[in-house]
Amino acid sequence: MGKGTFDEIGSTRVTLQWFSIMVLSSQVVGVLAIILLAVLFGQYRGGFGWTVTILAYRVFRDVKKLRVKILHGSLLALSFIFSTIGLKAVFDNHNFANPPKANLYSLHSWVGLTAVILFAAQWVCGFVSFLFPKLSEDLRKAYMPSHKFWGKAIFLLAIGAVLMGITEYSIFYKIYNNDDVNYQRHLICFFGVFVLIFAGIVLYLVSNPGYQRPPDNEIEHVPLAD
Secondary structure, three states: OOOOOOHHHOOOHHHHHHHHHHHHHHHHHHHHHHHHHHHHHHHHOOOOOOOOHHHHHHHOOOOOHHHHHHHHHHHHHHHHHHHHHHHHHHHHHHHOOOOOOOOOOOHHHHHHHHHHHHHHHHHHHHHHHHOOOOOOHHHHHHHHHHHHHHHHHHHHHHHHHHHHHHHHHHHHOOOOOOHHHHHHHHHHHHHHHHHHHHHHHHHHHHHOHHHOOOOOOOOOOOOOOO
């Protein structure tokens, strides 16, 4: 027994290899999408004004669960900080423009802000339930399905916000109607395709029960008062 492996839950070595290939593919596609976005904004738009934490429990399957919880929570906290900085930059860009621009006027902004708010609520609920003060085992088991569902839902909201944002940007700068920026149009289209591929691979990995983290054999300390 010992550390959880695929063999312990009846999976084959081929399954482990396929899982590793899929994880690597998701990261490669994600990096390519970021590179395309960097080229677009860095080269053509004067500069700029995540690893997937949702996979943490499946990638670090042989690491002690407490350490993975801390890693998962820490990466999510960093993601929230970066999201907050991005939101502030957007609001500042609108508020300090001459003349000032309206805030939250598009579906993209509504979906993006909703994703960030739900993201923060998900982090707080997860921290309280699984890290500190940590709910009872029965309550954790009851909450876990909701935690998993909202994790996927928020991930999809974020993907939707990204795609709507890049589309809105293209329309605003008339990239689709201007043949002089044909190269930028292709970059945006490839970026969107890579984002969709990235999302599909990640959702496949987190939804496939064959890749689920095996049950831990670690004994949790129970207070004597219980």
